[in-house]
Amino acid sequence: MRGRTTMPLFGREAELEALAGLVAGLRGRGGVLIGGEAGIGKSALVAAVVSAAGGAGARVLTITGVEGERNLAYAGLHQLVFPVRAGVDALPAGQRDALRGALGDVVPDAAGPGTYLVGLAALTLLAEIAAAQPLLVVVEDAHWLDRASADVLAFVARRIESEPLAMVVTLRDDEPSPLREAGLAAMPVGRLSGEAAAGLLDSTAPGLTASARERILAEADGNPLALIELPATLNDSGMNGPPAPLGERLERAFTARVAALPAPARTALLVAALNESESVAETLAATRLILHAPPPATATATATATAPATVPVPVPVPNTEATGAAGPAPSVEAAGAPTSPPVELEIFAPAVEARLIELGPGTVRFRHPLMRSAIPATTPLAAYRQAHLALAETLRDHPDRRAWHRAAATAGADEEVATELDTAAAEARRRGAAPAAIAALEQAARLSEEREAKALRLLRAAELAVESGSRDTAERLVRDARDLDLSPRRRATAAWLLSGFEDGVREDVSRVPELAGLAASVAAEGHVEPAVRILWGAAMRCFWSEPGQEARRLVLRVADGLPLPAGDPRMVAINAYAAPFERGAAVLGGLRELAGAAGADPETDRYLGSAAMQVGAFDLAARLSAAAAPGLRAQGRLGLLPRALAVQAWSATRLGDLATAVPAAEEAARLAKETGQPFMYGLATAVQAEIAALRGEHEQARALADEAERVALPAAARPVLATVQLARGLAAMSEGRFEDAFADLSRILDPTDPAYQLGLRAYFLAELTEAALRAGRTAGMRDVLRDLEPPAASTPSPALHIGLRYARAVLATGPEAEELFAAALRADLTGWPAERARLHLAFGEWLRRRRRAVESRMHLRTARESFDALGLAAWGERARRELRGAGESSPIRDPDARDRLTPHELSIAQLAAEGLTNREIGQRLYLSHRTVGTHLHRIYPKLGVSSRADLARILQTYRPDDR
Numbered sequence: 001m002r003g004r005t006t007m008p009l010f011g012r013e014a015e016l017e018a019l020a021g022l023v024a025g026l027r028g029r030g031g032v033l034i035g036g037e038a039g040i041g042k043s044a045l046v047a048a049v050v051s052a053a054g055g056a057g058a059r060v061l062t063i064t065g066v067e068g069e070r071n072l073a074y075a076g077l078h079q080l081v082f083p084v085r086a087g088v089d090a091l092p093a094g095q096r097d098a099l100r101g102a103l104g105d106v107v108p109d110a111a112g113p114g115t116y117l118v119g120l121a122a123l124t125l126l127a128e129i130a131a132a133q134p135l136l137v138v139v140e141d142a143h144w145l146d147r148a149s150a151d152v153l154a155f156v157a158r159r160i161e162s163e164p165l166a167m168v169v170t171l172r173d174d175e176p177s178p179l180r181e182a183g184l185a186a187m188p189v190g191r192l193s194g195e196a197a198a199g200l201l202d203s204t205a206p207g208l209t210a211s212a213r214e215r216i217l218a219e220a221d222g223n224p225l226a227l228i229e230l231p232a233t234l235n236d237s238g239m240n241g242p243p244a245p246l247g248e249r250l251e252r253a254f255t256a257r258v259a260a261l262p263a264p265a266r267t268a269l270l271v272a273a274l275n276e277s278e279s280v281a282e283t284l285a286a287t288r289l290i291l292h293a294p295p296p297a298t299a300t301a302t303a304t305a306t307a308p309a310t311v312p313v314p315v316p317v318p319n320t321e322a323t324g325a326a327g328p329a330p331s332v333e334a335a336g337a338p339t340s341p342p343v344e345l346e347i348f349a350p351a352v353e354a355r356l357i358e359l360g361p362g363t364v365r366f367r368h369p370l371m372r373s374a375i376p377a378t379t380p381l382a383a384y385r386q387a388h389l390a391l392a393e394t395l396r397d398h399p400d401r402r403a404w405h406r407a408a409a410t411a412g413a414d415e416e417v418a419t420e421l422d423t424a425a426a427e428a429r430r431r432g433a434a435p436a437a438i439a440a441l442e443q444a445a446r447l448s449e450e451r452e453a454k455a456l457r458l459l460r461a462a463e464l465a466v467e468s469g470s471r472d473t474a475e476r477l478v479r480d481a482r483d484l485d486l487s488p489r490r491r492a493t494a495a496w497l498l499s500g501f502e503d504g505v506r507e508d509v510s511r512v513p514e515l516a517g518l519a520a521s522v523a524a525e526g527h528v529e530p531a532v533r534i535l536w537g538a539a540m541r542c543f544w545s546e547p548g549q550e551a552r553r554l555v556l557r558v559a560d561g562l563p564l565p566a567g568d569p570r571m572v573a574i575n576a577y578a579a580p581f582e583r584g585a586a587v588l589g590g591l592r593e594l595a596g597a598a599g600a601d602p603e604t605d606r607y608l609g610s611a612a613m614q615v616g617a618f619d620l621a622a623r624l625s626a627a628a629a630p631g632l633r634a635q636g637r638l639g640l641l642p643r644a645l646a647v648q649a650w651s652a653t654r655l656g657d658l659a660t661a662v663p664a665a666e667e668a669a670r671l672a673k674e675t676g677q678p679f680m681y682g683l684a685t686a687v688q689a690e691i692a693a694l695r696g697e698h699e700q701a702r703a704l705a706d707e708a709e710r711v712a713l714p715a716a717a718r719p720v721l722a723t724v725q726l727a728r729g730l731a732a733m734s735e736g737r738f739e740d741a742f743a744d745l746s747r748i749l750d751p752t753d754p755a756y757q758l759g760l761r762a763y764f765l766a767e768l769t770e771a772a773l774r775a776g777r778t779a780g781m782r783d784v785l786r787d788l789e790p791p792a793a794s795t796p797s798p799a800l801h802i803g804l805r806y807a808r809a810v811l812a813t814g815p816e817a818e819e820l821f822a823a824a825l826r827a828d829l830t831g832w833p834a835e836r837a838r839l840h841l842a843f844g845e846w847l848r849r850r851r852r853a854v855e856s857r858m859h860l861r862t863a864r865e866s867f868d869a870l871g872l873a874a875w876g877e878r879a880r881r882e883l884r885g886a887g888e889s890s891p892i893r894d895p896d897a898r899d900r901l902t903p904h905e906l907s908i909a910q911l912a913a914e915g916l917t918n919r920e921i922g923q924r925l926y927l928s929h930r931t932v933g934t935h936l937h938r939i940y941p942k943l944g945v946s947s948r949a950d951l952a953r954i955l956q957t958y959r960p961d962d963r
Contacts, residue, residue: 584795656834
């Protein structure tokens with residue numbers, strides 16, 4: 001393995017057995033995360049599993065995290081892809097361009113690659129390789145991977161399902177990494193037992209005296225690296241002095257060895273430790289500069305012009321996959337070093353003899369990361385800066401690496417170096433590596449000579465942190481920017497930036513008028529676009545929280561004062577969020593006009609779909625959200641995709657279109673959790689609870705509702721809590737607990753309850769009326785209707801008026817009830833099949849109670865057939881009971897084909913039924929096409945079919961636009 005000490009494996013029988021099982025199961029699925037402190041033997045276990053994989057005929061690809069590469073975009077991914085780069089051209093075009101762009105190629109007409117699209121490309125590439133030969137991917141020192149590569153690998157790890165592919169990751173304890181949450185089986189590696197420690201020590205240092213042996217066993221305390229390395233320090237300062245932490249004692253032992261080396265070897269070793277590459281040519285070239293030239297007078301004395309920013313980031317490229325050995329290194333001349341007396345490989349001989357480094361083909365590697373980190377930590381500042389400057393001069397053709405070395409050598413402000421870091425940040429952002437761009441901008445801010453330039457760089461970095469979901473980083477950067485004397489516009493930017501997190505759910509509601517006032521002041525200065533963004537943040541808070549009518553009116557006043565046309569999509573959405581009833585007519589008019597252009601801009605479609613949900617136009621909400629999803633998928637915007645899917649699922653469920661809602665809700669919940677959006681996860685989970693209640697799956701409904709409430713209640717995320725209460729109310733009604741149902745649903749109407757949501761409270765009238773009627777609470781329900789008459793007069797909201805017509809008919813006590821039912825059924829219910837079925841059921845029940853059984857049967861039969869077609873099992877059973885009471889039996893409902901599939905399988909089956917290929921389905925759902933094929937092989941027997949054509953036939957559904 002790259003740069004690691006191979007040590008005898010004592011006391012690791014259980015770990016070796018588990019890893020042997022992983023290799024044996026490469027034709028299934030699996031992955032392991034090996035965790036432990038430095039020196040505990042993680043790499044020795046990796047070496048064992050690599051050897052076993054090779055013996056089993058598997059291919060091995062290796063990545064090793066290097067501390068110096070943490071800020072180099074996709075450096076780790078480059079290691080993974082380089083040995084198999086020939087397969088990149090065979091990827092689907094979008095994935096191919098994303099992966100090439102991430103690795104530094106300039107791809108014409110391609111947008112900046114998103115992490116998830118790059119991840120899908122890597123998954124597809126690895127799946128194709130594994131199909132030809134079982135594959136083991138080894139990721140060592142994952143804590144030192146650049147964040148973009150770690151995110152891609154975590155994406156892949158979560159989706160290893162059916163491929164003959166496994167991943168083994170090593171990670172130090174207490175170090176953060178996306179791979180910790182990637183679903184890999186944990187394998188914590190602890191210190192050796194006394195017996196195993198003694199066996200290891202005796203095998204590596206057999207000549208120790210009894211007292212020395214006892215001392216080392218006590219000092220090492222079961223750490224294998226210490227047991228191997230400490231014996232060599234018995235006669236130097238490494239084992240003297242007061243007790244110290246083990247890592248410190250090991251570093252002291254290593255630095256003692258370094259101090260004993262000749263000066264040229266120490267210089268070469270320092271350069272190698274600071275160079276993020278293992279290239280021996282680069283290290284020799286930089287060492288030559290130091291040994292044969294006087295030290296520069298200033299930190300920037302060797303500055304040269306910045307090279308073009310389009311050069312791909314170079315990283316060590318393996319040419320033997322199992323060992324990770326680097327390929328041919330560039331010549332010293334190619335590296336840009338001046339001609340001078342040669343510095344040859346022999347300069348490393350003393351360090352090799354001291355067991356500090358190992359030389360490979362074109363590489364110089366430290367035997368352990370502690371050795372590498374110990375050297376710079378004890379180096380005088382002048383020598384440290386000189387080594388970085390020599391590396392910068394050597395790396396003229398690699399501008400991003402050069403910029404970082406120049407920055408490390410610069411103590412004070414230097415605008416030239418800051419500008420180079422700006423260029424590195426722009427290149428990282430072009431390649432979709434936001435964390436690398438953030439780090440470069442923050443370092444550039446440190447070196448900025450002018451306060452304004454420093455503030456701008458900090459705010460640009462904060463904006464990228466917001467986009468990538470790094471809240472702690474964004475807050476720190478904004479705080480640092482605010483400490484400067486910001487201009488009014490910069491102050492507005494700083495105030496607005498943090499408003500993007502979680503739509504302000506956790507913030508105080510006083511933030512809404514504050515943001516609205518800020519938007520007004522920014523607009524008054526002539527900055528309309530920033531003002532709109534700030535006001536959008538305020539409007540979103542009106543959905544997730546309840547700021548009060550005055551705050552809502554302030555948002556509207558500011559919106560009305562912006563120099564934008566009323567039909568601007570952003571204005572339509574802001575009005576919908578802030579005033580779903582007062583501005584309902586204008587919003588619906590704007591939505592219907594804008595819906596004609598659906599599909600042109602997925603982000604616009606997404607927030608228009610959400611706006612349609614606010615005003616009760618669930619048919620439009622489902623359509624616009626569905627239009628947004630393909631574009632968001634194609635762009636790899638998995639942060640926004642679960643938002644669109646959650647709105648689509650919420651709206652489709654209200655329409656009774658469970659065939660659409662089930663897979664949309666499942667995917668929304670899964671992606672929201674993966675992308676760190678707890679409240680979108682809560683909303684999608686609450687929708688799943690509602691679906692379970694409608695199907696009569698009461699235990700499942702309760703469990704899902706409890707999970708959604710657990711996420712939403714601490715932050716009072718109102719839309720989530722309202723949907724939770726709806727799901728509980730539906731389940732209670734299905735079980736005949738009408739008092740409980742009325743209590744659950746009434747909470748949505750109570751302004752003092754966290755489940756209250758201004759708009760949504762008006763859209764569950766049918767359920768609330770049903771519960772009130774059966775619980776004997778009709779008087780209270782009539783009061784509710786009176787309260788809703790004023791908002792109903794100001795808006796044509798479909799959901800509100802459908803609910804009111806239903807409630808008036810059901811609650812009527814005289815002969816006018818029949819006409820009210822007839823009028824409700826005459827209304828345009830295109831696209832609202834569940835509401836039409838509910839009306840037929842209620843009318844049939846009303847007729848039967850008046851002994852008009854024959855007339856009732858037609859309505860009850862229509863209701864039963866509609867509910868069965870929609871998969872609303874709980875309502876279908878109720879229609880059957882009523883029909884039996886009216887003297888007509890009903891056939892037993894066969895389980896619908898969709899009921900036999902998991903939500904994930906249903907999504908795949910529906911796409912296959914539409915004629916999509918496995919590869920197209922994989923691209924749509926961010927899966928490998930081989931995983932899709934495996935799922936279809938499981939789906940066919942469940943449904944008793946053998947082809948896509950059969951799927952299309954059996955999955956025909958009652959569509960929402962049926963009358």
